[in-house]
Every structure is written in structure tokens, then in C-alpha cells.
Amino acid sequence: MIDMQSGSITSQFAIDSVGVTSLRYPLLARDALTGETQRTVGEWQMSVALPADRRGTHMSRFIEELHAQSEKSFDLDECLAFAKRLTKILHTEAVEVQVAFTWFRLVKAPVTQKAALLEQKVTFMAKTIPVAERELTIEVSAKALCPCSKAISDRGAHNQRSDLKAVLTFHEDALLPSINTVTELLESSASSPIYPILKRDDEKFVTEAAYDNPAFVEDIVRTAARQMSTLDGVSKFVVEAINRESIHAHDCYARIVHPK
Amino acid sequence: MIDMQSGSITSQFAIDSVGVTSLRYPLLARDALTGETQRTVGEWQMSVALPADRRGTHMSRFIEELHAQSEKSFDLDECLAFAKRLTKILHTEAVEVQVAFTWFRLVKAPVTQKAALLEQKVTFMAKTIPVAERELTIEVSAKALCPCSKAISDRGAHNQRSDLKAVLTFHEDALLPSINTVTELLESSASSPIYPILKRDDEKFVTEAAYDNPAFVEDIVRTAARQMSTLDGVSKFVVEAINRESIHAHDCYARIVHPK
């Protein structure tokens, strides 16, 4: 049966990225530092680059290889190793693998110590070209309380859910930090963390703690940048905060890319 | 050329609803009471019912008829008139037409009176069977400040964006209320409205007003229900509020259906 994808063609354009996306597959996610594993659902994107004279890639091989390793634990180092294996199977030097998933931390309420799981989003990305690269993305929500509103008002201050994001790229030989460490550094950049369970004593604590620690969206990303810069092995990072303003229908956001 | 859709079949199942959805088309939206018009983009869903012995409907006619009237102003009364015209064109008694769109109100800041436009979502729905029915849905955001957090905390109180929704069905001959009236009644159910522009004097006002008017999500839907029940011509309604909690990653919500 004819193999059209392998055909050679005459095009002036190499393809930077071709592959599969929006693919859900079970994932045994692993923290590279602590070894903690969680069974979750990954949303995968896997791609190769194609030179100008090769017509197509073999999409089904992405799924075959993913299936073959889907029972093994998968951390960001394994993500890079998987990308490297795909270079051989797909006859290319350039592979990029990305998987996003929901990860849970056990979080205790600040006063009653009631514990439950708090969701966050984690993304592993690895690519082989131009140098082997590992990228960790953490997305977690926190509380932001407005310094201006507090300063000018006789009582109260508007506050809101703030969605925080950090994208970290690591030096090639660097040890990876734990997901939970990055997450806790990130959420500590806002006015207060959020919690899965709060009893009344806890709610009082969080309300007052946030009131005592107001932060503009600009303050949040600066603190987050300072926190990320304390992590060993990080070669570059992006931090971002989006405040779901409780006084507006629109959102306010800020972003720092480091180094520029 | 064969017309397969018109073919008769032997099925035990009549079809309740068949048609087109996720269709965007320009809309000259009109407020049935005030006559105000706004050019916006409608997201349309149009459907018919099919008896058990008719194989299919003619999907292209929905688009032809929509195009034919797309320059005319379109309010909820016209939505019903349009549904009635479609019964003839599609040879059925049962037609349902729904269009959702962004509508803007000019809103002034409470102290400085700085004015700008505030977005909201409006949906018109009309159907011909079992009786001619017109349904107006209003979705608008507001601010909710937690009474418990205020009562137990020495300072501050957590607050958040709250997404409010009201779905109103009208008696057959009832005059329709204006979109803006329903919206203002609805947003007045929370701790404070939100605004497109707030200068510092306004921000102080809104912060203190919300602090002085705390409301649980339960309180909000009860107030909204009371407000909706003051409108003439409403035969039934649903009100709903979803608080995007600033102390949790999850949301809290409440809903009242009236009458039960």
C-alpha cells in the first residue's frame, strides 16, 4: 500500500512543527525531585519538524509510542527522554513533547489544620532542538487584595481571585525543583494563598492576612519573579498574573520575562 | 437531483429538535420596550421538530431566512415572529429560535460620573410549540462580599466577582421589559454593581458600599428572585448566581426556579 507521507517533494518551506494535539491520555505524573506520583489525565501535544523535501510525518507513531510507555511514571526528565526516543522513531532531529495535567497538593487550613486537596495545572514541555530543553509550567490561583482600595477606603478593600503562572526553563544539567516548591513560592507572591477547606476560624485568618498584605498585579509578578530567581538551575522564566477584578467585568494582568 | 431529506421513513422516534447551532451572524439587536438598537454579533441556534415519518429537515433554509432578515432590527417579539415564519418555510408547527449576543450599557462611575460602556450577555429565545413563548436571558457580573467573613474578621472581608443570570418567560400578551431595567434589577441583588471605569474617588465608594452591603450567594438569588417577581408579565423565571470565590479554587452557586 502506498506510503504518501514518506514521499519527497519540492517545497521552499520546511515545517517547524507538525503532529498531534488535543489528545487526552492517562498519565502517571511524577515529581522529578520528590518522586511523588499521581495518576491523572494528560492533554498531549507531540510534534516533529520536517525538512523542505519531506512531505509528511507518520501521525499514528506518536500514539503508538505514547501508548507503549503510558503505564510508566512520567516526570519532566522522562519527558525529554521520550522526546529523544521519538527522534529515532520519526527519523528527525527535532521533536517537541508537551503534556498538561491537573495535579493536587494536600493543603491544610491555616488555623484548624483541616486538610484537603487543592488543584493546580502543571505542564511539562521538552524539546530536542536547538539544544535539549526542559520547561515546567505551574498555574495556581491565589487571592489579590488591592492596596489602593485599602488605602483610600474607610473600611474594607476589594479583592479577587488571581490566576498565577510561572514558566521555567532549566539549564541542561540542572536538577529540577519539586512541583510543590515552585507552586508554594508562586502562590506566596499574592496577598494570600487560597484553600480547599476553610472553617470560620480559618476564614477570619485568611481575610485578615490578605488585608494585611495588599498587592497590585504589578507587585505580584515582581514578587513572583524574585521568588523564581531564587530557584537553582533556572536559565530563564516568565511569570504572569491575571486578576479577575471584583469591581470590573474585565481582568487586569502583568507579565515579566527574565532575562529580557 | 434527489431530495433525500424529504423522504418518508418508518421510525418509532419523532425528533424533538434538529437544526443549526454555533452559527455567528450580524445582529441588529433591539430592545422591545425602548426601541434602542445595537449592531452586534449573534450566536444563533435554530431548530424544528420532525414527526416520526419524516427523514430530515432542510438546513440551508435556516441560513437563507436568517440572511434575508439580517438587516432588520431584531427584538424578542421579532424573534417569535421569525420563528412563526419559519414554521411555514420548513413545513412544521414546531420551531425554536435562539440568539445570544453581547449588549452594552452606558454606565457612570458613582462619584466622578465618568461614563463608559459595560458589557453583558443577552439571549432571546422564542418557540412556537406547545404555545408561543418568549424567553429573555440576562447575564451580568457584580460584586459579592461575604457576610460571614465581614462579621468574624477584625478588618476586611473577602469579596469576588459574581456572575448573575436571570431567565424570564413572559405571558403571551405581556409587554416586554427593557433589557437595561432587568439588568439593573439583577445587578442590584449583589453587594455592589461593577463598573467599566473607576477613578480613586469611585473606587473608595464601591469598596465601602460593598462592605456595607454583604450578601451570601443565597442572599443574592433570593433578592434577585424578589426583584424579578416585581416585573409585569413574567410567567416564570430562573435566577442563578455563581461566585468566583477569592478564597477557593472552586465556585459557589445558587439557583431559584419560580414557580416550582
Place this chain on the structure above:
Amino acid sequence: MIDMQSGSITSQFAIDSVGVTSLRYPLLARDALTGETQRTVGEWQMSVALPADRRGTHMSRFIEELHAQSEKSFDLDECLAFAKRLTKILHTEAVEVQVAFTWFRLVKAPVTQKAALLEQKVTFMAKTIPVAERELTIEVSAKALCPCSKAISDRGAHNQRSDLKAVLTFHEDALLPSINTVTELLESSASSPIYPILKRDDEKFVTEAAYDNPAFVEDIVRTAARQMSTLDGVSKFVVEAINRESIHAHDCYARIVHPK
């Protein structure tokens, strides 16, 4: 510390539904018939009804109870048992619990028998009032090939991804069917199932099989309705198909509710 939620009030409105939503929590999903379990991520909604004279519910208890049972396997029968336990904890007769999650089936390619996992969405819903009710929702994609396009064209026929949905309510004492059985009945209603891996021999098979089995969106929901009506224990159902038309920017859909 004051308990404001437990306060009594004078409102004319009982609340139909109040609780938490958009809450992600780990789930050990279980098929009630086969006993198969899968660790996945649940998106939860849990609510109670409130009488007119009770001000609020205790949101944190939903999370405490969810956490307390989150290591146990959870099928649709357990969903109802969990809802019944919540009635005691939240001092109400009316509880509704809903959890949506990604579930995987091992699916083999039709010729080469290459196997991989295929995603689908499953939702369990149980409520205690007015009678104890269990509802199973299955959402899966399939291929739809247009009978009209095939009949009138000299070559080819347009086809597209079709998103299928079945919502099944069960008699109170009925045994539940397996998730995979319902899914396979549902996907067999379209022109062809879809697959996670297809090699060239398989792709030829699927292309020709779909061409030999054209189906309008109306045909798909009628076949799906007939399939669902063969399941024991189903007291009512809704089936729906949405074709992501490959010749239009909009979608076509059909829905059957049975009995009316």
C-alpha cells in the same frame, strides 16, 4: 464565633439548589456493572435545596465529605449513596451530586488490531428528591458521512466528526449497564466509530465502512434512540448529536427526548 449561615430568615423564596461547582478532585471512577476502576480527575458539583426560612448552607462540609471518601471507588450507585449521606450531614432532604470525568476504553484498530486508549467523557449524577434518581451521561465522538452528498456526487462524500451524547435515567431498582456497553451502542449509531490508532490498512477500512454507511444527523439520533431503548432499566433518555460540518463554519445538531 457567629454562625450566620444557620440563621433563620423571612424570605418568600426557597432555594432549589445551592452548593459548590467547578471543583476538581481526584476520582477513582468505577463501572457499576463490570467493577473496572480508573483513577481520573473529577469535576464536581454538589448542592442542596434550602427551605424559605433557612439562610444558608455550609459549603465547607461538601469538601470535607468529598475528601473523606476520595480514596474509595465511586460508581453511579455510590454517587447516590453519597448524596444520601450528605442529606444527614447538611440537614436537608434534597441533595444533588454530579461528577464529570474522562474515561478511557482500550480500542483496537479494525484490521491491524493495534490497540490504544480512546477518551470519552462520562458524568454521574444522583439526586435524592423527589425520588432517588441515578443519571448516566456518556459523550463520545464518531464519524458522520452525509447521505445526500454521497448520493448526488460522482465521487467522494463530505464527512466530519460528530459529537454524540446520551443521558440515561434509571428505574430505582434497575441494575446499571456498563459504561463501555452504552458507549459502543452510542458510537455505532453514526457512520463509523473513530479510533486512537489507524495504520494504512485500517484507514482504508474506516474510509470505506463510513462511505458504505451514510447517516444524517437525524438518522444518527434515531438510531441512538433505538439503541438506548434496548437497554434494561432505563426509565427515560435524551440522545443528541452535533456534526462539526466540514462544509460549513456552523454545526448541525439533533436531539430526541424519550418519552416526551
Place this chain on the structure above:
Amino acid sequence: MIDMQSGSITSQFAIDSVGVTSLRYPLLARDALTGETQRTVGEWQMSVALPADRRGTHMSRFIEELHAQSEKSFDLDECLAFAKRLTKILHTEAVEVQVAFTWFRLVKAPVTQKAALLEQKVTFMAKTIPVAERELTIEVSAKALCPCSKAISDRGAHNQRSDLKAVLTFHEDALLPSINTVTELLESSASSPIYPILKRDDEKFVTEAAYDNPAFVEDIVRTAARQMSTLDGVSKFVVEAINRESIHAHDCYARIVHPK
């Protein structure tokens, strides 16, 4: 009243981008070449950069300026002019303005010439730093028919909706192309355009035309790249296609960035 945002601070981090996002506002969109205008709804993002020693920006000014010009027609050149005006009002050299909106083209069916409007998404982006830059993004759907499926099957070929995207950056003094020209070049890269209305004669034409013009996702982006490279004044571009596979639950995609 204190102006906290204007305060100076000591931070090691300048902020790359801070402003408002997810803001909907009426838009009188204009094609810079043809002068055609359409009233639509814009989704806006407006931001500035902040030096390391400035604490915050004044978010409300974005809305005031947007409101002040919202009745004027707005094309991509005006987008850059608006960004330049904001540099003065917000006391910064670096402003970025982005607005995304639904735009409609009148499209005729290929045989019957029945005309209706076809939706697409357009985004204008302009920034002032490091050089004044204008970027036009066009997103439109088309039909992709698989060459492999056609070649190996005795009858039929799988096809699907393909979502196409082109992001074009222009030389500083270049005349801008019309939105419709770019859109038509882009949609001509797939197996066939899609249409708002197709009668039976048209459906036969489109089915056969797509069957006669099969294209892999790789072929589509290469043709799109060739088409974009024919446009005058384009300094760089990205083209992307995502096929909503009718034989899989996942999507296939390809992307070309030019020059690398």
C-alpha cells in the same frame, strides 16, 4: 487622595507588560485597504511596559481612551496610532494594543450563487517598541480531505473541518492588504473553502472539488506559506492549520514560521 500606582519603588524587575485584558467593547472595524467598515464587538487587550522603579500603571486610563475613540472606525493603522497616543497618556514608550473580533464576508455558493455571510476571526495588534509594528491575524475554517485515505480506499476519503490561521507582520511603511484578500488566499490552501449556504448542486460541487484536491495538514501549511509570501509588505509570518480529524478524537496540526 494618595496615588499609590505612581509611587517609586526599588525592584530589580522591570515589567514587560501590564494592563487590561478580556475587555469587550463595541468596535467599528475597518479594512485599511478597501475602507469597508463593520460594526462588531472587540475583545481588547491593552498594556504598557513599566521600568524597574515605577510601581504601577493607571488601568482606568486604558478604558477612558478606548471609550473616547470607540465611535471612530478602527483599522490596523489606527491601532498603531492609538498605541502611540497611549504612550503619551500613560507616560511610557512601550504600549501594545490588541483587538480580536468577528468579521463577515459575503460568500456565494459555487453553483447556485446563493449568497450569505461567512464568519471569521480577525485580530489587529500594534506595538510601539522596539520598533513600531503592525500585526494582522486571520482565522478561517476550510475543508481538508486526506490524500492517503483517497489513494488507498476503493471509495470515499475522510475529510474534516480544518481551522486555518495566518499571523502577518508588516514592514513599517508597507501598505496593508485587505482582510478579504488574505482570507481568500488562506482558505484556498486547503482542499476546498466552506460556505454559509449550499444547495444540492453546490454540495455536489464542493464534495467533488475537495475530492479532486486532497491535502495533508503539511500540504496546507506549505501552500498557505507560499500564498502569504506573495503578499507585498509582509516582513514575517506564521501559518498554522489544525485538522479536526473525523477518524480520531484528537487533532492534527502543522505550523510554519517564516523566516526562521
